[in-house]
Amino acid sequence: MSLSEPGQVRFITASAGAETAISGDANILKLTFRAKQVTAATLGNIGVESAILGDARGAETAAALASITIEVVPAGPVMPEDVNGDGVVSIGDLAIVAANYGASETDAGECVRIYLAKQKGYPIGS
Numbered sequence: 014m015s016l017s018e019p020g021q022v023r024f025i026t027a028s029a030g031a032e033t034a035i036s037g038d039a040n041i042l043k044l045t046f047r048a049k050q051v052t053a054a055t056l057g058n059i060g061v062e063s064a065i066l067g068d069a070r071g072a073e074t075a076a077a078l079a080s081i082t083i084e085v086v087p088a089g090p091v092m093p094e095d096v097n098g099d100g101v102v103s104i105g106d107l108a109i110v111a112a113n114y115g116a117s118e119t120d121a122g123e124c125v126r127i128y129l130a131k132q133k134g135y136p137i138g139s
Contacts, residue, residue: 024042026041026042031069034068034069035066046059048085049085050087050088051085051086051087052087053087054084054085054086054087055084055085056082056083056084056085057082057083057084057085058080058081058082058083059080059081059083060078060079060080060081061076061078061079061080062078063078064076064077064078094106096109096110097109
């Protein structure tokens with residue numbers, strides 16, 4: 014495997030001594046992926062192509078390989094009026110707008126809310 018090959022990662026892990034050694038069937042890594050935005054449902058594969066485990070004596074064992082097919086679907090419609098990002102337009106969104114009426118991004122206190130509202134395309138301030 015080339016270190017510069019797109020779409021591939023390499024992990025080298027170790028336990029911190031015999032008292033924390035991994036034995037039997039155990040989860041070693043937990044990975045979280047974030048997909049790129051898509052316009053249509055798309056399938057992708059995530060797989061382990063090679064996994065070698067070693068013990069304190071240097072003995073190596075090939076681990077079972079695995080793969081999974083995932084489906085990435087387009088995100089739902091974005092509503093600029095949903096200022097707090099909870100998926101509905103409600104009194105909570107109006108409260109944020111009202112509390113920040115006339116404010117600018119340089120005003121202290123509510124800069125984050127103003128920024129998020131502007132990112133969603135909602136006109137805040139003058």
